[in-house]
Amino acid sequence: MKLMKTLTGALLATAAMAMAAGACEMTLKSSDTHPDGYPTVEAVKHMGKLLEERTDGRICIEVFHSAQLGQEKDTIEQTKFGVIDMNRVSMGPFNNLVEETKVVSLPYVFKGVDHMHRVMDGPVGEDILKAFEPHGYVGLAFYDGGSRSFYNKVKPIKSIEDLAGMKIRVMQSDIFVDMMTALGANATPLPYGEVYSSIQTGVIDGAENNWPSFESSGHFEVAGYYTLDEHLIVPEVLVMSKASWDKLSAEDQTAVRQAAKDSVPVMREMWVAREKASEEKVRAAGVEVITEIDKAPFMAAMDSVYEKHVTSDKLKDMVARIRATD
Numbered sequence: 001m002k003l004m005k006t007l008t009g010a011l012l013a014t015a016a017m018a019m020a021a022g023a024c025e026m027t028l029k030s031s032d033t034h035p036d037g038y039p040t041v042e043a044v045k046h047m048g049k050l051l052e053e054r055t056d057g058r059i060c061i062e063v064f065h066s067a068q069l070g071q072e073k074d075t076i077e078q079t080k081f082g083v084i085d086m087n088r089v090s091m092g093p094f095n096n097l098v099e100e101t102k103v104v105s106l107p108y109v110f111k112g113v114d115h116m117h118r119v120m121d122g123p124v125g126e127d128i129l130k131a132f133e134p135h136g137y138v139g140l141a142f143y144d145g146g147s148r149s150f151y152n153k154v155k156p157i158k159s160i161e162d163l164a165g166m167k168i169r170v171m172q173s174d175i176f177v178d179m180m181t182a183l184g185a186n187a188t189p190l191p192y193g194e195v196y197s198s199i200q201t202g203v204i205d206g207a208e209n210n211w212p213s214f215e216s217s218g219h220f221e222v223a224g225y226y227t228l229d230e231h232l233i234v235p236e237v238l239v240m241s242k243a244s245w246d247k248l249s250a251e252d253q254t255a256v257r258q259a260a261k262d263s264v265p266v267m268r269e270m271w272v273a274r275e276k277a278s279e280e281k282v283r284a285a286g287v288e289v290i291t292e293i294d295k296a297p298f299m300a301a302m303d304s305v306y307e308k309h310v311t312s313d314k315l316k317d318m319v320a321r322i323r324a325t326d
């Protein structure tokens, strides 16, 4: 009897799911490297809810979290060809494809997270969103990625000198490789999903990221020192495949854009809460957090990165506009 009830329940649940799925004329597949519950994943789910409501259930979004569709660099490729409809990634892995994304991936380009918000919500952000289009993507919205700092398994990093010769994983972009070289360390560009085991086995000494990523990836379990030098504030971006976009009516395109935009404040709220929760969890696990750090020498060391990467008038102008934003 109990088994019958369970089976009937399961069948009903399956039927309900099929009906719900059947109501969607179109389900946009969206990729994210982070696990379920992470603010970026939840933000795109929220966007999906809005879109479903506003299109009377015609357009839905399914978020494939936890890198189910692959590591960021590969999913970016697949998004271009419309195999994946939407993708939430860091701007870093886009640097070598869409040069405008470089300006917001430069070390210490923003004065802080509030400054980053003002820039991304303003005309520079608008220009960057538009810059995706000739490359096969439609820029929909920017999300928060906090500030990134170094963590490692060897020792507390208290100055640039401590970084000398250390093997540090970076995202796959030339800017970050040059940033590490400028700091006297050895950059190891790797996909995110390989970082945990690479630290564990000693292939690398450490990596760099924000509180929520440091925590949710479990990297804090293998890297016991976290230095809050905050060298990068790289916003996240939500893009849509231009191939998928072109299949939508103009009206539906507007609905997609608006739903993405409306998910931003919700994401920002979730981000702040998650940063706090992640910090608490990491500290409770006994990670040594180095907060007393003089950032001035780190900033000064970045001149060579700017000289090498900010060469065109277009990028120079964008950096100047970022700096001029109050």
Ligand code: GTR
Residues within 6 Å of the ligand: 033, 072, 088, 089, 090, 092, 145, 171, 191, 192, 208, 209, 210, 213, 236
């Ligand atoms: C995270 C970011 C991811 C990914 C990751 C990385 O902060 O949210 O999109 O880029 O960093 O370091 O690869």
